[in-house]
Amino acid sequence: MYPKGFLSPIQKIPAPLALAIGVVCGLLLGKLSSWNSSTTPAWRSAHTPATMRQHSKQPIQLPTPDQRYRVLDLLTTLTPHYTRECSSNVQPLYAQQIIDRYASLIGHKTPSQRSWLESLGIPSDDHVENSRRDIMPSEHKYFFAINLYNSFDIIPDLFATLFRVAAILGYQNVFVSIYENGSTDQTKALLRIYDALTRSTGMRITIRTSMRTRGAFNHRIEYLAEVRNAAFVPLHELRDTEGEYFDTIVFMNDILPCVDDILELIWQSRRNNAGITCAADYMYHEEIGAPVFYDNWVARDVNGTALENAPFEMIFHHPESSQRFQAHLPVQVQSCWNGIAILDPAPFYTPPHVKFRMAKIMDGECSASECSLICNDYWEAGYGRIMMVPRVKLAYDRKVYDIIHPPRRNYTAIRGYARLGGLPDNPRTDPQDRSWFGPHDRLFTEEESEPLNFVPGPSHVWCWGWDGAGDLEGPDVDPIWEEMSNKSRRQDSVLVRHDRNIVL
Template identity: 80%
Template sequence: MGKQPGVLRLRRLTTPVALAIGVMLGMLLSRLFPWTATTPAWRSNHIRPKSHQQSRQPIQLPTLDQRARILNLLTSLSPHYTKQCTRNAQPLYVQQTLERYAPLIGHKTPSSGSWFSKFFADEDDLRVGRRDLVPSDHKYFFAINLYNSFDIIPDLFATLFRVAAILGYHNVFVSIYENGSTDQTKALLRIFDALTRSVGLRITIRTSMRRRGAFNHRIEYLAEVRNAAFVPLHELRDAENEYFDTIVFMNDILPCVDDLLELIYQSRKNNAGITCAADYMYHEEIGSPVFYDNWVARDINGTALENAPFERIFHHEDSSQRFQRHLPIQVQSCWNGIAILDPAPFYSPPHVRFRMARITEGECSASECSLICNDYWEAGYGRIMMVPRVKLAYDRKVFDIIHPPRRNLTAIRGYARMGGLPDDPRTDPQDRAWFGPHDRLFTEEESEPLTFVPGPEHVWCWGWDGAGDLEGPDVDPIWERMSNKSMHSDAILVRHDRSIPGL
């Protein structure tokens, strides 16, 4: 039987002509049967609201039942630490917190109750309610470095899950870079990677066997590790035209849900360039936790903070008084376990990044975290602050001391309300204690915006040239002169408005 004339004509067509016809037919079919993604387009306030932004790999949002099952699994895998932070919190603190962080909610809340309103309850009683996605103008990029972090990973992921549920999964991206671990950190990360993706939270986990060699400069190495956690920030900008409005950079610490929310709240309320917590380590000789990260932290006079009990940490008198009253403080630099960063200097000139000092140019070889604070001052984002209310620990021993359980004093004091009176939270002795219960009541001063001043002329620097001790500063400390830009009032202007609507 002979072939059909039409088939013969098609076979005589050259390859380029056949490809052109195929492309035209494909375009015609795509117009007749358009594909619509069920996943909302990601965007932030750097992108015009009307612009359409499709992800190359659209994320299918899970069902409510799927989210509930993963929540229960995450809770069961989470050990003692952070799940105890807000369990049995006093009612007045719960009320204060719900009102304080309500503007951070990144989804529509149901008419009666929500996951956010119950995050203080026992995790066994939590139920995932309906949360309709709403367009958000604020997006959060979480960057995390991990090394031999097996013990803290369950707490870390449980907190990330809960915070993302409040901020809105569609508003959050998590980037984790782990390298050189000798325990089972990598294996545990794979488990939580799968769990977290299944609830619709976007996450990238990159692992490496790289470790710092015996002859590598420690600060250069740490700067590279921190920059590795930032790779997706620039990949999403270049490939997806996606920008973020807040960066949350976390060390391997044990954070509570309200710790992260308070840092984000203070950062946005004050339009701060960098916002830090306060971290603690155990001092064997004193027998008590002391302030930890004094290699980076400097008060607004440029003086180093001390590895000491709370009343002797600051040399700057006004800062010391505010610190002892748990009030936010302006500082010249800090990191302290968690830092909330305004991402604008990463996106715009001079394009800051973590780096080691320019030793050949005479720059003091400070920590990569100190240097990025200096670079923020140089770029005009010198609104740097510390939030003493947020106390962080790296292990269970310190965590239990700085987050003691609340004791029932009702029978002794003769009235039912615990934790102070509504008009004077300082009436409770447990709230006045420095290492008091986690559900410490908020005072009015904690919500007042900070008044920022230009930076100091000189900053105390204890350098690390890498020529001597590989594990600690190896040169004599100096008073290093800062750039003229950091001492000008322009360094503390609000250049990127990240404020919370209505506050």
């Protein structure tokens, strides 16, 4: 059957080598037959070995828009624990007000406009949708920077709000950067879950975690500045590698915000072309038995005086600012942070390239908070248009949240019904809209839409420094009146240098 002498070279191969060649040939034939087998299932199990998944010639398909919407709908309706009711069952006048107020912020196409407005708990009738069809989607780009530490309890609410806000602003216009470090609870594990779910909706997000904690001898402000700067790393990476620049930065702490809280801060920031725009945050004061203003280590009024950890009517020392604050009107301040800060990113992109830092103590600079120092640097760079929005009241826990956002009660005679005559509901006369512990859906007044008249900064700012390291409970040096530079006192420190205004 074979030519003469054909088998003689094969017969000379040693038996062990021949056996090895046979095994290899058998494996190759088996592999080829498995690829061509008609009985191989079309789906790939999660238990399939990684090597087989890597060689599959059928790439995993991306989720369809319907599948992405189902994930988004699940996350925005089931996950909030504390903020679920903040935008539901709102009074009709407020619903119409925010539809009109935030229409210019919408960054998605008209066909999806109705459903996303409804995700706020706001009814959008056909006539409302038809009246918005000529509005072009905004292409303004937003960079969200978030620091988290032991934040397991607030992450569901935080992400649910992020999903809804990004859906309104447009996923293509939003990038989220989260930096978490040193958590001792299950924050890291929960972030891994939300990282995967967030990407499935199409939102661009980077979540970086670290085991780093502040050592016993690390300077507190230097450490906090490094942590905050870590959340900004993607901002510079996207500029250097993709040439992508953002128009607005939204920096958030571990707070419980509602969707319209963030939208209002963004709206006010762009309306006023502000360098920094802050909310107002609150903590529970055990001795008083009520919430008081919280972040007074950073916040300073337009005269440079520190705000007070006090009830609403006693926060500001500057009389005009106090009157505006109690009337829920935006207020110019020298510095603030207060849970959420909206920043004009221009000083990060152009010289002198501001960043979070500790004080230059050797040069005699007062060792203020890293957030106070960045406000000072904004003044120095000519972006001293800094403001606080009292309407946006933030809490860090459920107890304070429930107190500052009580349910709306039917104090007026015909709320929710069409009037047959007379004047519409007036926030100046409504008992709940006038009170500080009022519902989330308090009505807007005309004055809240008027641009602020910014004035140059003060000559001196109250500073209570924190020079030491270690786990100290508070500032450790005597307070002083620190002199500010001449640049912050000039009229051009409050000029508009980066036009981010919205079209009304």
